[in-house]
Amino acid sequence: MMANTDRNGTVAVILAAGKGTRMKSDLPKVLHPLLGEPMITYVVRALEQAGVGDILAVLGHGGSQVEQVLQERVRPVYQEEQLGTGHALLMALPQLLTYGGGDCLVVCGDTPLLAGETLAELRLRRSQAGAQATVLTAVLDDPKGYGRIIKEEDRVTAIVEEKDADESQRQVREVNAGAYCFDLNWLGKALEQLTPANAQGEYYLTDVISYLAAQGQLVTSYQVADPEEIWGINDRLQLAKAQDRLRHRILAGHMLAGVTVEEPGATIVGPLVEIGRDTVLETGCQIFGKTVIGEACVIGPRSRITDCRIGKGTAVNQSTMTECVAGEKCQIGPYTYLRPGCLLADKVKAGGFVEMKKVTADTDAKIPHLSYMGDCTIGKKVNVGAGTITCNYDGVNKFPTVIGEGAFIGSNTNLVAPVNVGPGAYTAAGSTITEDVPANSLGVARGRQTNILDWKNRPSKK
Numbered sequence: 001m002m003a004n005t006d007r008n009g010t011v012a013v014i015l016a017a018g019k020g021t022r023m024k025s026d027l028p029k030v031l032h033p034l035l036g037e038p039m040i041t042y043v044v045r046a047l048e049q050a051g052v053g054d055i056l057a058v059l060g061h062g063g064s065q066v067e068q069v070l071q072e073r074v075r076p077v078y079q080e081e082q083l084g085t086g087h088a089l090l091m092a093l094p095q096l097l098t099y100g101g102g103d104c105l106v107v108c109g110d111t112p113l114l115a116g117e118t119l120a121e122l123r124l125r126r127s128q129a130g131a132q133a134t135v136l137t138a139v140l141d142d143p144k145g146y147g148r149i150i151k152e153e154d155r156v157t158a159i160v161e162e163k164d165a166d167e168s169q170r171q172v173r174e175v176n177a178g179a180y181c182f183d184l185n186w187l188g189k190a191l192e193q194l195t196p197a198n199a200q201g202e203y204y205l206t207d208v209i210s211y212l213a214a215q216g217q218l219v220t221s222y223q224v225a226d227p228e229e230i231w232g233i234n235d236r237l238q239l240a241k242a243q244d245r246l247r248h249r250i251l252a253g254h255m256l257a258g259v260t261v262e263e264p265g266a267t268i269v270g271p272l273v274e275i276g277r278d279t280v281l282e283t284g285c286q287i288f289g290k291t292v293i294g295e296a297c298v299i300g301p302r303s304r305i306t307d308c309r310i311g312k313g314t315a316v317n318q319s320t321m322t323e324c325v326a327g328e329k330c331q332i333g334p335y336t337y338l339r340p341g342c343l344l345a346d347k348v349k350a351g352g353f354v355e356m357k358k359v360t361a362d363t364d365a366k367i368p369h370l371s372y373m374g375d376c377t378i379g380k381k382v383n384v385g386a387g388t389i390t391c392n393y394d395g396v397n398k399f400p401t402v403i404g405e406g407a408f409i410g411s412n413t414n415l416v417a418p419v420n421v422g423p424g425a426y427t428a429a430g431s432t433i434t435e436d437v438p439a440n441s442l443g444v445a446r447g448r449q450t451n452i453l454d455w456k457n458r459p460s461k462k
């Protein structure tokens with residue numbers, strides 16, 4: 001194989017083949033979501049931010065699911081049997097050797113709080129020290145469950161797993177983050193020496209460190225300032241705790257950038273969301289995916305917005321929106337359900353108890369109350385009366401409805417698609433419109449009213 005020619009020659013490996021037994025889940029551990037995004041995508045993003053060119057992911061349990069989530073962002077390497085973290089990295093060794101030297105970052109797929117800058121700094125520290133390996137560490141109040149860092153002066157001599165540690169080693173509070181930067185020239189040699197002679201009968205990656213130290217090679221540590229960055233997720237309690245920290249970190253970023261968050265303890269914003277200044281997030285908002293919200297919007301309580309674009313000055317109140325675009329100064333809600341494919345221009349109103357799917361609504365269109373609109377094009381300044389619905393589905397196929405500019409749809413109209421209501425046309429309240437209504441005409445499709453007089457005084461039966 002040819003030596004790789006990526007952005008800057010850096011390669012990293014994410015270890016993510018483990019089952020995550022302690023999660024007690026059918027979903028692979030590294031796909032458990034935090035703020036709507038799978039755990040491993042945080043690790044991938046941190047490596048990308050650290051300027052890594054190529055990312056190899058060692059996969060096993062649920063590997064094809066993980067590949068599907070990460071797509072082109074990583075190169076998969078399979079570890080069929082999970083014999084330990086050292087064995088996992090060994091699986092990637094043939095690929096690593098094609099890079100012909102340099103360094104290699106190794107991280108675990110279950111440490112989603114690690115920051116990109118920290119990993120960049122880890123690389124820098126190794127090269128500045130001229131070390132064969134540098135281990136990322138943190139000092140924890142409760143080091144339980146983590147590998148302990150054993151040192152002589154500044155040199156790391158070993159990492160001892162909790163289960164293999166003696167009483168004095170257990171007292172050590174500096175722990176292994178599970179992230180390392182290795183000199184590739186030494187890594188292969190060290191990996192080939194590993195044996196499973198330990199409490200768990202596994203090939204520990206951490207034994208690479210004691211091997212290197214025993215060979216007289218230099219192993220250093222880089223201690224993160226903020227210990228929570230290294231948190232590893234092994235069970236759902238840790239998942240919830242990590243999610244909470246991420247949530248606060250993300251909200252703090254938005255607040256410092258000019259977003260008002262009324263109740264940070266009850267607001268969820270995903271890591272990829274962008275929000276403009278002077279926007280207000282009211283209590284209980286949940287904003288996920290690649291949502292972009294403009295400036296000076298008000299996102300009302302309990303709104304749930306996923307993968308949407310929302311223009312400046314728009315208000316969304318207690319509503320759910322998925323894969324939609326709304327322009328500037330729109331009014332959405334309360335209790336509006338906008339399903340994928342809705343494109344609202346500026347100043348559109350989608351009011352209370354309105355559900356829409358694949359609706360294109362032009363400027364100033366209003367659908368103020370209690371409607372279902374599906375597969376529908378709504379022109380400028382159209383008013384859709386309360387209770388109007390599109391009958392877009394015949395049980396087999398979906399059909400379109402087109403409402404021309406300035407049309408007025410009377411309350412409680414049924415629009416049986418496919419059907420067009422021309423520009424400036426009207427439909428009479430309560431009509432079931434099955435045929436096109438020409439421009440500027442009135443479509444009436446209902447029984448005429450009959451009044452039966454003196455009904456109240458009709459003779460009653462004995």
Ligand code: UD1
Pocket residue numbers: 015016017018019058079081082083084085086087088108109110111145146147148159161175176177178203204205206231232233234
């Ligand atoms: C590991 C470290 C420990 C460190 C901790 C940090 C070892 C032996 N121990 O312990 O020192 O403090 O991480 O969080 O390395 N994996 C594989 N294949 C395997 C086994 C594991 O790919 O055969 C992956 C897992 O999917 C996981 C990562 O490696 O993403 C870490 O494995 P895990 O079992 O969670 O290790 P810890 O016991 O937490």
Ligand code: CA
Pocket residue numbers: 108110232233234
């Ligand atoms: Ca772990």
